[in-house]
Amino acid sequence: MIKKTLLAAAFAAATSNPAQAQSDNAFGIPTEQVTNPAASVVAAPGSRGQGWLGQGRSEVLARHGIVATSDPLAAQAGLEILQQGGNAIDAAVAASAVLDVTSQNDTGLAGDLFALVWSAADQKLYALNSAGFAPAGWTPEFFKEELGLDRIPGRGVNAATVPGAISGYDALLERFGTMGFEETFERAARLAEEGWGQSERRHSDLTSQQEKLLQDPDSAAVFLNEGEVPPLYSIIRNPGLADALRLIQEQGREAFYSGAIADALVAKVQS
Known part of the structure; x- marks a missing residue:
């Protein structure tokens, strides 16, 4: 899922602490501590498994489930959900929510969401397009007369559509999942609170x-x-x-589209 976000800017105020190294264990957890053999990590000691700047990718083996993402922390979040009894959709939402925290140059809560879901229950492939609508004020006259542009800009508040990601997460969990936002957003919320280490890739991005x-x-x-x-x-x-x-954990989808979060987004755009 590729999403662009304004939320980081709307809900921003933090301090950066001195450097601390990430875990030397694959996905941040020692293999021997994985209690569920149905979803386990097999990786060389010290491997972060990112494949960035010449790093080798770790071998991952599993009998009943596997999680693949661009960030080990996101993969760990998905794995935890599988270990808790969640299904693939629950794990995908949890992993994506972590990416919304750790990979905000690629993805974010105030972006869009697209998904393909194969349902073994009815042997059907489902597609979800949760891209946001263009704002009502986006007219050719607005861009030409107000902004002096002949096209939509490539970045900034006037390049962002109405956010669709949270609505998409909600639809996926409601239709195919077994958990809600309370469980699937927990790891992401804790990472945002406690912090995460900047890997080689993310440091390069910054x-x-x-x-x-x-x-x-x-x-x-x-x-x-x-x-x-x-x-x-x-x-x-x-x-x-x-x-x-x-807030989304406590109040669900509507917490994003009304109340404090929506007010913060609107205020940021209008500023």
């Missing part, structure tokens, strides 16, 4: 986007330290995003 982050004080407050990219493996926290995730 470095390449530093100038853009500096243009938005809210984003800079979360991802930069006094205007500079934190050292490799530094812990980054996003308590504002954690608050949003907790």
